[in-house]
Amino acid sequence: MTTKEKKLADNIYLILAALFIASLVASNLIFQKFFYWEPFGIYRFEVSVGILPYPITFLITDILSEIYGKKKANQVVIAGIFASFFSIIIVLISDFAPAIENSPINDKIFHQVFGLSPLAVFASMLAYLFAQFIDIRIFHFWKNLTNGKHLWLRNNFSTFASQFLDTFIVVFLLCSFHILPWTLFKGLLISGFLFKVIVALLDTPLLYLAVYLFRKRFNLKAGEEILH
Numbered sequence: 001m002t003t004k005e006k007k008l009a010d011n012i013y014l015i016l017a018a019l020f021i022a023s024l025v026a027s028n029l030i031f032q033k034f035f036y037w038e039p040f041g042i043y044r045f046e047v048s049v050g051i052l053p054y055p056i057t058f059l060i061t062d063i064l065s066e067i068y069g070k071k072k073a074n075q076v077v078i079a080g081i082f083a084s085f086f087s088i089i090i091v092l093i094s095d096f097a098p099a100i101e102n103s104p105i106n107d108k109i110f111h112q113v114f115g116l117s118p119l120a121v122f123a124s125m126l127a128y129l130f131a132q133f134i135d136i137r138i139f140h141f142w143k144n145l146t147n148g149k150h151l152w153l154r155n156n157f158s159t160f161a162s163q164f165l166d167t168f169i170v171v172f173l174l175c176s177f178h179i180l181p182w183t184l185f186k187g188l189l190i191s192g193f194l195f196k197v198i199v200a201l202l203d204t205p206l207l208y209l210a211v212y213l214f215r216k217r218f219n220l221k222a223g224e225e226i227l228h
Contacts, residue, residue: 001226005218009226013068017076020060021083023053024128028084029091032113037195045191054166055199058135058159062207065139066151067214069225077132084125126173131166135159148223155207156200163196 001009031050038044057080064073091114099107135158142154171188174180180188218226 001218009068009218013064013072016060016064017079020057020076021080023056023060024080025083025087027051027054027057028087029114043194045195046187047191047195048188051192051195055163055196055203057132058162058200059203059207061132061136062139062155062158063210063214065136066143066207066211067220067226069227070136070140073136074133077128077136080132081125081129084128088122122173127166127169130169131162134165135162138162143223148221151208151211152204155204159200160197163200164193167192167196 027050029050031048033049034046035049036044036046061073061077064076095111095115099105099110138158138161139154142150142157146153167189171180171185171192175182175185214220214226215222215224220226
């Protein structure tokens with residue numbers, strides 16, 4: 001790889017890492033709003049809006065795992081952990097800071113929206129740690145087993161397992177912390193997991209497109225990774 005190509009690969013890696021971290025932090029900050037989605041009247045999904053950017057993180061780690069390798073993917077995961085904990089500190093300081101009389105958002109409203117975020121981020125981080133590292137590990141297990149073939153297989157198998165674990169841990173801890181009532185546990189677990197499965201299936205073509213563009217630009221063979 002030439003110096004120019006290496007610089008381009010590094011810049012793309014930084015952009016993907018930034019998108020990953022932004023998606024992760026955003027999902028932790030907006031989680032308290034819930035919505036429903038009822039496609040064709042078949043099933044009513046009731047999920048947090050925090051779930052919307054979260055699948056992006058798994059797509060990005062799959063791209064990084066496929067193109068940059070396991071080590072680089074894990075580095076982004078660790079960076080996301082630090083970014084999330086740093087966001088907790090910012091939220092806590094902002095919540096404790098007293099609002100002035102003419103503030104558009106008073107203390108009560110701010111606390112109602114962001115006050116539970118630290119607990120939510122803690123719950124999310126525990127799930128995130130297990131889910132992302134398992135996703136990367138399973139992805140590379142199937143990659144080695146299939147000699148770099150059948151990208152769809154490792155993409156979906158790794159995501160299904162990790163997303164179920166992520167959903168279960170998050171909902172369980174949110175109910176344990178009394179942020180959500182236990183009566184919602186089963187419904188949110190099923191809805192959250194099925195929603196993520198559908199998104200994972202839908203993002204498979206995007207993964208194929210991204211991998212195709214990378215391989216074409218950097219002259220990579222199937223299963224070959226960019227070496228650093």
